[in-house]
Amino acid sequence: MSLYKAETRRLVKRRFTKLFVFCGLLVLAAVAAGVFLTNHKASPEIIARATAEAQENYQRSVVETDRIIQECQAAQGTAQATNFPPNCEITPPQQSDFDPRWYMPPTFDFRESFPEMITTFAAVLALVAYIVGASFVGAEWSSGGMMNLLLWRPRRMQVLGTKLAVLLAGMTGLTVVVGALWTAGFYLIAQTRGSVDSMTAGAWQSFGLMELRALVLVLLAGALGFGLASIGRHTATALGVAIGVIVVLQFGLLAVLGMANVKFPEVYLAPFWIYAWLNKEYVSQDYTSCDVSPSGGCLPETLTITWQLAGGAMAVLFALIVGGAMWTMRKRDIT
Structure with a gap:
């Protein structure tokens, strides 16, 4: 050998x-x-569910932002105004900030x-x-x-x-x-x-x-x-x-x-x-x-x-x- x-x-x-x-x-x-x-x-069902969740979070964020803007406007001229940005310059959320891919399981x-x-x-x-x-x-x-x-x-x-x-x-x-x-x-x-x-x-x-x-x-x-x-x-x-x-x-x-x-x-x-x-x-x-x-x-x-x-x-x-x-x-x- x-x-x-x-x-x-x-x-x-x-x-x-x-x-x-x-x-x-x-x-x-x-x-x-x-x-x-x-x-x-990423099946169609999972994509649809993620899209719906992204849209729901977007709408919730819009409502929350509107509420904060109203509170800011109401607080103008009071001591509470310092808790908010000057002139209530609060940027509203954008649809693009809620990508459906972020709500999908790992793929x-x-x-x-x-x-x-x-x-x-x-x-x-x-x-x-x-x-x-x-x-x-x-x-x-x-x-x-x-x-x-x-x-x-x-x-x-x-x-x-x-x-x-x-x-x-x-x-x-x-x-x-x-x-x-x-x-x-x-x-x-x-x-x-x-x-x-x-x-x-x-x-x-x-x-x-x-x-x-x-x-x-x-x-x-x-x-x-x-x-x-x-x-x-x-x-x-x-x-x-x-x-x-x-x-x-x-x-x-x-x-x-x-x-x-x-x-x-x-x-x-x-x-x-x-x-x-x-x-x-x-x-x-x-x-x-x-x-x-x-x-x-x-x-x-x-x-x-x-x-x-x-x-x-x-x-x-x-x-x-x-x-x-x-x-x-x-x-x-x-x-």
Whole structure:
């Protein structure tokens, strides 16, 4: 049996892999079920009911406004006049202020809402990939399996590289299959509980590219977990780094940056870079440096993180962690 086939069998047969893949799929299924149950299709009956409710609230607001204007006019020349605007300048409500859509139950518009579902899908599978990748190589180091494997195939770089290739191939297959089912499932949800009327060829292309970037994010997460566990030679190393980054570096750094009034604190936080990668850009605004516009509004200074910039940062992170794992595999003793 070839090394690649042996590692593929080991990855697929591991109970830890099956457990976390199952947990990830269970979370995604719960999200899809929640969206299905909380959204409703805009049927003619629902539209009519919402229109009637909007009209009723409009009429009620008109009556209430007329009453306040009459009270204001009656209070002129008395001490109570200060409770009302000068000259009773009260703007009556407009019909457009009562949009029937605001009185309708939530409806799942595929074009508007599906990008958020892709982000959720990417986050869940990236977490699964990170943990599975860390365990896949970490368990080999902590159990002595890596040393035994190198006795059979004494080529360090080939062994570690093959393990990484198997992990990335497995996560690619899982992400593509689950992603296709995820897209089809939410398209059906939109057909039954929302709308797909606004979908165009350009929208489908945009979703396809976003899902491709989600795949890259999942593979990066798997590679980082794999690399960190290999450097530390234990699964706990990767998990400890993840906890440290999330709890200490992210929340702690955010608090420090806030107290220091640092401009654009989001630039130092990983979630915003991930958002920029998936959604093509993230615009950070600094409201402490407002420039007053001719219309009198505030024009804050902005800084944009593009998906190209985020992708470059991800590539550097991949090179550092995976490169470090390969370097330690080659230089350190296998004991």
